[in-house]
Amino acid sequence: MATKSKKKASARKKGGAAKSRPVKSRKKSSTAKRANAAGTDPKRVASILARLDEAYPNATCELKHENPFQLLISTILSAQCTDVRVNQVAETLYKKYPDAKAFAYATPGELEMEIRPTGFFRNKTKSIMGASKAILEKFGGQVPRTMEEILTLPGVARKTGNVVLGTAYGIASGVVVDTHVLRLTNRLDLAREEDPKKVEQNLMKIIPQEKWIQFSHQLIWHGRRVCHARKPKCIECNLESLCYAKDKTV
Numbered sequence: 001m002a003t004k005s006k007k008k009a010s011a012r013k014k015g016g017a018a019k020s021r022p023v024k025s026r027k028k029s030s031t032a033k034r035a036n037a038a039g040t041d042p043k044r045v046a047s048i049l050a051r052l053d054e055a056y057p058n059a060t061c062e063l064k065h066e067n068p069f070q071l072l073i074s075t076i077l078s079a080q081c082t083d084v085r086v087n088q089v090a091e092t093l094y095k096k097y098p099d100a101k102a103f104a105y106a107t108p109g110e111l112e113m114e115i116r117p118t119g120f121f122r123n124k125t126k127s128i129m130g131a132s133k134a135i136l137e138k139f140g141g142q143v144p145r146t147m148e149e150i151l152t153l154p155g156v157a158r159k160t161g162n163v164v165l166g167t168a169y170g171i172a173s174g175v176v177v178d179t180h181v182l183r184l185t186n187r188l189d190l191a192r193e194e195d196p197k198k199v200e201q202n203l204m205k206i207i208p209q210e211k212w213i214q215f216s217h218q219l220i221w222h223g224r225r226v227c228h229a230r231k232p233k234c235i236e237c238n239l240e241s242l243c244y245a246k247d248k249t250v
Contacts, residue, residue, distance in 0.1 A: 039189030040206045044242060048188060049211060051238045052218040059217035061167040063087065068143040068168035069135070070094055072153075073103065075160045076127050081118040089117055100141055104132035127155020147173040158200065166213040175203045176216035180223030187227065187245040 038044065062083045065071040070090070077086045093114055097103045103111070106129060112121045115128075131153040135141060143164060144150040150161045159178060165171040175181070177196040185191040190206065191199040207215050226233045234240050234250040 039192075040202075042206075045190070045206050047242055048190070048239060049207070049215065051242070052215065052222065055238050056218040056221045059214065059221045061163065061217060062220075063163075064090060065168075066094075068164060069100055071168050072131065072143050072156075072160070072164050073128055075163045076131070076155050077115060077118045077124060079124070080120060086118055089115055100132040100135045103128055104136055124155070130154030131156060143168070145169055145171065159196065162200075162216070166216070170213070172209050172212040175200050175207065175212050176220070177203070178220060180220045180227075181216060183229060184219050184223050184227055187232075187247070188239065188243055189245075 061071070063071060063074040063078060064087045065074055073093075074086050074090055077089065096114065097106060097111070108125055108129065111128070112125045115121045115124055118124065134153050135143060138152070139149070144153070145165065147158070147161050147165065150156055150164065151158070158174060159176055162174045162176040165173045166176065177185075177200045182194070182196060182199055185199055185203065186193075191202045193199045193202065203215075204212070222237075222239075226237050227239075232245075232247070232249055234243075234248050237243070240248070240250065
């Protein structure tokens, strides 16, 4: 009889342990939901935007340009290259090639040598010449003012389109997502994606449209000056109290 009662007691313990597992699972699920909600909570997002305004009230695109076409070319050149290097190349580039016609009918080999310091110069030459010809033939020599049209230009994706439309024309068509914006939005838990397109779509839902252009500039400035990839200067960051990134240095 004693043996039977021990077996029953043991069975009840096993049964109790089995029933408790779903409870733990529900707790983990609810915790994950709360964490996700905290990242994009409207009040938190508003606080982040306010602090970016405090730190970088005059943030703007750091690619030097005199018109929308030059900005388009410089943005194409900036792929996998620093703005500083692009600006150095641009100083002489736009004197030799002042407009779309000059680029469209340039000698490929010569143009490649001019832009070689920016890297990937062969592909960039094809994109620049192709985009220039399209602007001449399809858009009367003017850089398009809509995302749908500007995306038809060779070498132009959404990031480049957003830079040109936002900076040159003041048109908030989306959010620029470069390496800095991608890194910082994940650190700040505003997005949890590695795909720039998905990050942009997420940001467009939580950032007011009138802030899209400035937000991108501010985040890029913050990434270059404070929130570096390897050693972020968290002690100097005015977003530190709102940030709970795993790689914080304070």
